[in-house]
Amino acid sequence: MVKNPYIPTAVEIISIRPESEVDYTYRLAIDLDVDNGQFVEVSIPKVGECPISVSDFGNDYIDLTIRHVGKVTNQIANLEVGDKLGIRGPYGNGFPIEEYQGKDLVIAAGGTGLAPVKSIINHFYRNPEEINSLTLLLGFRNPANILFADEIAKWEEADHIDVILTVDEGDEEWAGNVGLVTGFVEQINFTDLANKEVVIVGPPIMMKFTSLEFMKHDIKEEQIWVSFERKMSCGIGKCGHCKMDDTYICVEGPVFNYTKAKNLVD
Amino acid sequence: MSYAVSIEKMDKVLKELKKKYRVYAPIRFEKRGRYSDTDLIRYAEIDSVKDVVYNEKSDFSPKEVIHPITQTLFHFTEYEYRESQIDDKEILIFAHPCDINGIKRLDTIFLENGNNEDVYYKRLRDKVKFVLMECQEDWDTCFCISMGSNQTDDYSLAIKFGEDQLSVEVKDNEFEGFFASEEEIDFTYKFVTANQEEVNLPKIDDKEMLKKVYDLKMWEDYNARCKDCGACTSACVTCSCFTTSDVIYSENGRVGERRRVWASCQHEDFTEMAGGHSFRNTPADRMRFRTLHKVYDYKERFGEEHMCVGCGRCTDRCNQLISFSKTINKLTEEVNRLQKEVN
Numbered sequence: 001m002v003k004n005p006y007i008p009t010a011v012e013i014i015s016i017r018p019e020s021e022v023d024y025t026y027r028l029a030i031d032l033d034v035d036n037g038q039f040v041e042v043s044i045p046k047v048g049e050c051p052i053s054v055s056d057f058g059n060d061y062i063d064l065t066i067r068h069v070g071k072v073t074n075q076i077a078n079l080e081v082g083d084k085l086g087i088r089g090p091y092g093n094g095f096p097i098e099e100y101q102g103k104d105l106v107i108a109a110g111g112t113g114l115a116p117v118k119s120i121i122n123h124f125y126r127n128p129e130e131i132n133s134l135t136l137l138l139g140f141r142n143p144a145n146i147l148f149a150d151e152i153a154k155w156e157e158a159d160h161i162d163v164i165l166t167v168d169e170g171d172e173e174w175a176g177n178v179g180l181v182t183g184f185v186e187q188i189n190f191t192d193l194a195n196k197e198v199v200i201v202g203p204p205i206m207m208k209f210t211s212l213e214f215m216k217h218d219i220k221e222e223q224i225w226v227s228f229e230r231k232m233s234c235g236i237g238k239c240g241h242c243k244m245d246d247t248y249i250c251v252e253g254p255v256f257n258y259t260k261a262k263n264l265v266d
Numbered sequence: 267m268s269y270a271v272s273i274e275k276m277d278k279v280l281k282e283l284k285k286k287y288r289v290y291a292p293i294r295f296e297k298r299g300r301y302s303d304t305d306l307i308r309y310a311e312i313d314s315v316k317d318v319v320y321n322e323k324s325d326f327s328p329k330e331v332i333h334p335i336t337q338t339l340f341h342f343t344e345y346e347y348r349e350s351q352i353d354d355k356e357i358l359i360f361a362h363p364c365d366i367n368g369i370k371r372l373d374t375i376f377l378e379n380g381n382n383e384d385v386y387y388k389r390l391r392d393k394v395k396f397v398l399m400e401c402q403e404d405w406d407t408c409f410c411i412s413m414g415s416n417q418t419d420d421y422s423l424a425i426k427f428g429e430d431q432l433s434v435e436v437k438d439n440e441f442e443g444f445f446a447s448e449e450e451i452d453f454t455y456k457f458v459t460a461n462q463e464e465v466n467l468p469k470i471d472d473k474e475m476l477k478k479v480y481d482l483k484m485w486e487d488y489n490a491r492c493k494d495c496g497a498c499t500s501a502c503v504t505c506s507c508f509t510t511s512d513v514i515y516s517e518n519g520r521v522g523e524r525r526r527v528w529a530s531c532q533h534e535d536f537t538e539m540a541g542g543h544s545f546r547n548t549p550a551d552r553m554r555f556r557t558l559h560k561v562y563d564y565k566e567r568f569g570e571e572h573m574c575v576g577c578g579r580c581t582d583r584c585n586q587l588i589s590f591s592k593t594i595n596k597l598t599e600e601v602n603r604l605q606k607e608v609n
Contacts, residue, residue, distance in 0.1 A: 004385050006524075010345035046343040046514045046522050050540060070540020072304045084345050231527070231539045233509045237380020239535060240507030241529070244477070246563035249379045265480050266537065266545035266555075 004052045005236055008043045008086030009216050019147045025065045032062055035094030036119045037255045041235045047075045051232045053116035058263040072251030077130055082152040091235040101130050105196045110202025114147050114225050117201050128160040135162045135188055139181035142167050143174045185213040193218055201227045211258055224258035268453035269445045270434045274450040276315045277434055279444045290331050291360035292324035293317045299365035323405045327503035328359050332390040336527045344520045357393040364577040366396050367415035368503030371527040371573050375506045398424040401458045407578030409591050412465040415575035417457045465594045468601040470562055478604050484596055491586045492549035497528030498580035504573050531556055561594055
């Protein structure tokens with residue numbers, strides 16, 4: 001019998017880690033074959049279902065970093081270690097990280113946009129020989145909204161990773177960068193342009209203007225990769241919610257090369 | 267072989283068929299129409315061929331037989347999920363050519379798109395055989411010929427309804443036995459060959475032209491006219507979008523079911539994500555999205571044909587009297603104008 005893709009598997013929560021006041025990382029005990037940047041459909045029976053990107057994964061777990069902001073995610077806030085979430089997937093295409101091997105990779109992430117690219121960063125953190133250099137340009141709304149602070153500190157210490165961390169609005173204690181991600185693009189080393197690949201993930205307006213900023217520095221469209229977030233009910237190309245033009249974000253995306261992404265209109 | 271069959275005989279055949287099949291046809295629901303003293307014609311199971319409304323267009327399409335308005339996907343307890351079940355009966359649907367072609371469009375979405383088959387659609391679709399009904403007139407909003415959907419060979423029986431007699435072509439051997447004792451006649455099903463309404467389809471050759479089409483002023487007209495009700499998409503035989511929703515059986519219980527329900531791209535919340543962010547925030551955007559899906563991007567994706575089959579029900583159902591054929595023609599005029607500007 002063909003497996004019914006609409007039916008979730010109940011998976012146990014093995015840890016819950018607060019990232020900010022409203023963002024939590026749930027580690028789930030499941031062995032899934034995930035590509036970096038893919039997403040799963042997460043359910044709570046009687047509440048509903050929503051797509052969540054996989055923020056990290058290992059042999060016997062996946063991490064989901066969830067902001068408690070909607071119908072389903074607000075209910076997830078009430079769950080504890082040992083409770084279960086319904087999971088189906090993974091869905092979508094993921095980032096082509098084999099194309100980033102040996103390159104000077106730049107990852108620009110805004111807010112929760114860091115979640116779908118965190119596993120790529122950790123992959124190259126653990127495997128420095130696979131990459132020529134890695135630059136992270138990470139933007140958050142304010143210091144309290146910074147996600148994965150421990151891991152960012154760990155990346156900052158690595159010799160082969162440069163981290164530029166900025167917040168839109170600082171506070172009294174914040175001594176770091178203040179300003180939008182776009183304003184820090186010029187700090188990136190733009191020598192050896194041909195060897196660069198740029199991943200940009202965040203709110204639509206951030207991805208648009210950050211892409212344009214990189215192109216001002218002669219980065220070609222083909223070198224830029226973005227990931228889209230849309231409403232989805234099925235994740236498998238049927239429900240129609242995520243369609244843009246002739247493209248289904250859940251099937252052909254959520255990751256697109258900029259040459260394709262620039263033509264997609266809602 | 268074709269036969270002359272009396273209504274009484276056809277009802278006897280129907281009675282036999284109903285042992286194996288659920289038989290659906292457009293039937294009349296008196297006084298259930300949108301306006302006072304009007305009737306609603308929609309698909310339901312029939313007990314007599316006398317109930318079949320063959321000389322008026324149905325308000326709704328037969329899609330609800332295989333893509334129901336609400337459909338239970340699975341039942342759940344706290345951590346267990348059990349797939350919903352259906353019965354063993356086969357399905358026979360009385361339909362006009364446009365609707366049979368429309369269901370082929372649904373097949374494309376549910377059985378091909380995303381490189382997987384939708385199990386809930388497939389389990390009903392695999393049961394379906396069609397009884398082709400002859401279109402005895404060209405209704406004023408039909409434009410099947412422009413869409414190339416006025417013909418089909420996907421049918422088991424083809425029927426022309428008369429006052430007290432039917433002409434029946436039997437194409438599927440399974441049904442031959444029911445009519446063997448009837449008078450053989452020379453009957454060939456006649457497809458409609460002319461519509462009062464014709465549309466010219468837009469030729470959008472590249473992404474540059476598509477971008478100009480997005481920006482056309484014509485879409486803004488719909489900001490005042492379209493009321494986001496979604497009547498067009500529920501009447502459309504090819505609209506397939508849905509949303510899932512969970513229902514619990516008792517107020518404090520953890521036992522319930524997940525259903526899918528039809529969704530409409532014309533509704534404001536169609537793209538709304540957690541946190542409230544949404545896309546296509548005006549009726550103009552949504553009308554542009556629907557129009558281009560029906561007469562541009564479905565074909566771009568799947569190659570062969572447009573999604574719209576020209577049944578005209580969206581026009582018939584629109585409370586604001588928005589004619590979809592006029593919309594397409596206007597779009598084509600605008601595309602032609604843009605094309606001239608380029609050249």
